[in-house]
Amino acid sequence: MAGPKPLIAGNWKMNGRLADATKLANTVSAFVRALPSTSADVLVCPPFPYLAPVAQALAGSRVRLGAQDCHAEAAGAFTGDVSADMLKDSGCSFVIVGHSERRALHGETDAVVQAKANAVLRAGMTAILCVGETLAERDEGRTIPVVASQLVGSLPANANSENLVVAYEPVWAIGTGRTPTVAQVGEVHGAIRAGLSKKFSDGAKMRILYGGSVNGLNALELLAIANVDGALVGGASLRADAFETIVKAAPRR
């Protein structure tokens, strides 16, 4: 059975300046325009201050706009934070939550990540919920239980295949140039699929992205693995040519 239409999401993190962001958005928009409608869905997630100008650059394009994080509350005294509704107002339809850099550098627990995912759903957007094991956890043979426990702790209750995407991102593969083997990716994605299918009526249709050092050279192999429904791409999403190669490597549906 063919899976869901793949999604290729670029996480630009805290990189580039305004001119870089709009130039990259224009280039992505141009190459996506030339692709057939059966090619992957494409998403870019710029830094907060560049959401509005990138939204403008993407106007009329089928490239979607996403944010890299949000606050769980709708409003209030949260200096420096941004609510899901504000992101929606800025043109976003996706928000990444629980990225390992947020979990590790900002102390975000599963409960915090779940509250953020709920906020994204309440605002009518799609949450990209990131999970993944550290190298120590993998070496201890705990990958599957760690990922399962992150999912139990952070999945929003009212999720469906329209408003939730899961991203499996082994922490040790992010930004390192190292990737798991095909068998390792297949094992974890299979386990995530089983968990989603058990919990949600349309879990079989939910997109599960792989993330961690995806590039123009390994994308074809990674995107062909069973239950891999796209990629969350960091470093390579900043280079339009590499990002285009990854988008073109996704199966057409």
Ligand code: PEP
């Ligand atoms: C990420 O940060 O989500 C990521 C996958 O980064 P990279 O592709 O650079 O490993």
